[in-house]
Amino acid sequence: MTVTKAVSSLDASKLEVLPLDSPKPVPTPDDSSISALKTTTDRMITVSWTAAEGWASPQLVPYGPLSLMPTASALQYATECFEGMKLFRGHDGRLRLFRPLYNCQRMLSSASRISLPQFEPDELLKLIRRLCAMEAPKWLPRDRTGSALYIRPTMVGTDSSLGFKVPEEAQLCIFMLYWPSPSMVTDPTQSVSRRGMRLLTSSEAAVRSWPGGTGLAKIGGNYGPTLFEHNKAKARGYDQVLWLYGPDRRITEAGSTNFFILWRTPAGELELTTPPLDNEGLILAGNTRQTILELFRTSFASSASSPLEPCNVLERRITMSDIECAVGEGLVLGAFAVGTAAWIQEVEEIGHDGREIRINISKAPHVAYIREKLAGIMLGDVENDWVEIVEEAAI
């Protein structure tokens, strides 16, 4: 008879709080250090995992370096995945997470794809809530209503065997930091820079994701290889790459965000379109993407209930020639890129094959309407069950 020892599941209730010896000062919201994107809070949660024992007790520890052997699986074979979330200080002074289970479930899906260990998404969420509760009173104080902290759950393969194999050791690490405006939602309705984004389409020699690949997972290997094209776009004065796929040059993502276009059909109807999450798995299923789709669908469904002109919502392929034709015919009312860190950013120009395609900004009031509505939900002005209140620890 074989006796199999049960390995331990991820269990947030086992969290051990370690002492914090050297707390850091909180920067003012306009502190220039924030833009370096290194300003984390005092503490992080780490949890070790081994194939033999499962998940160890989570620990709340001072934020600091991880110690990894040069042979570590994450450093050699990119066994790593992460999530991006925000903790909002609402106008009522309370802390809120926005659809956080969506991100925790996606983290599990990314971990599975990159051969990192499984866990119960709700336990991850409990750990995130604990970290928020402990860190927010100091780092997102009650008088900073309307602002947010960025949360980055990360998992890496720490197995120090150089062999090419599924890691037998891993570490989960959850930390928080300031994210500079425009995405820091001091006032989300004002968080879009005055000019819109300028996007440069990817060259045919640079493909971000592909059928059978990993475009739908939030893993490190989707990002590093795109820096080369990103840097070329930056050097030419663009903000992000608009990633295309296939001979028909269809749009997948804009930078690390999801892309939307608002246009009129030839029949004159208003339509919001975003590329679909089809079987090819080219596109990350963004939390903000899903939310925008749902808000447009519920807000502008029919002329009877819609506060603005009704708008159809479609998930379907968009090619660059679709966009060029529609712009030529004056049918495009706006385009925007959305993501947790990036928020909702309008696009004013797309560079493509040596041509500059100008996109109208805010020609229809729908985008501003949805942005305000979503900010109102995130900041607690409107009741909505997408939002979860975080009860904070006494400071």
Next chain:
Amino acid sequence: MTVTKAVSSLDASKLEVLPLDSPKPVPTPDDSSISALKTTTDRMITVSWTAAEGWASPQLVPYGPLSLMPTASALQYATECFEGMKLFRGHDGRLRLFRPLYNCQRMLSSASRISLPQFEPDELLKLIRRLCAMEAPKWLPRDRTGSALYIRPTMVGTDSSLGFKVPEEAQLCIFMLYWPSPSMVTDPTQSVSRRGMRLLTSSEAAVRSWPGGTGLAKIGGNYGPTLFEHNKAKARGYDQVLWLYGPDRRITEAGSTNFFILWRTPAGELELTTPPLDNEGLILAGNTRQTILELFRTSFASSASSPLEPCNVLERRITMSDIECAVGEGLVLGAFAVGTAAWIQEVEEIGHDGREIRINISKAPHVAYIREKLAGIMLGDVENDWVEIVEEAAI
């Protein structure tokens, strides 16, 4: 007038040798710890780089963990690349590297692709030689002729900004470890396991590399995402995945190695074929791959000079139906996978679409002939300018 400060280049002559306090014991060649692929030598070389200052002085330090912020570019965005090389203890007791500049140049190419800093490949090679010279006297002693140490130069983005950007800090790290047989060349002519490898073709839903991607670079992001399919193959009793691409199911790589097939044309001629390094960039340009091509071309060119039946050498696409047809007609004389770590391993079976395709092993003497010839070069039995002698430090 703008004064631009020149940043420092990688300079092996600046190597600083730090003290080694706790040397480790050398395992015996049959020590079971070697198979865990964690048995490194006492020391490694590390070099820090910043965008502002360039490369710092290289340091020979005790082998140990790297300290990386959880935000580090390599852990979040997989800005990382590596190389695999071997140091041989020849039958004459001298140390040899095999075409090492090839790997150093490929490391530069991989670093460029993943937006890590540039360097002079020859300086990397000088550092590798220094590490070998310092470590081999103890770890690859003179009486272990015919054996080898595996060398893993690694570069990671250490920039602790969470922003998505080209890393402004990086670290180069060169370390060595034992690699177990069959790839440890105790006697390379004997290093193939008695049975051949069993390969399972990748499913259409799992694609390792793609046109416009990174298949031709040795970066972490090419490896982690393939573990999922690799593990499925292992669970079914196969050794490696045979990675296919495209609707015609053409072969790209076998695991992390290059694939060769030896067969007869319908006209009866002997032909060695491997997939080409074409513009699509699906395949890593292996050092051993290149060497096998050159050895076959020079050894079996014409009936006048060839010691065995002459053999044509082709780099062209090979589809699974090519292989199935040729096997059905009895034209396949052998197939093998090659790489620095894997050496030359014959294939005895390919699982594909539920069918088991049996491949002859060693039906032509050419593979064994080339394996012996190459081992003779690596171990110094034959003079060859592919090999570089490493003069070692006094122990």
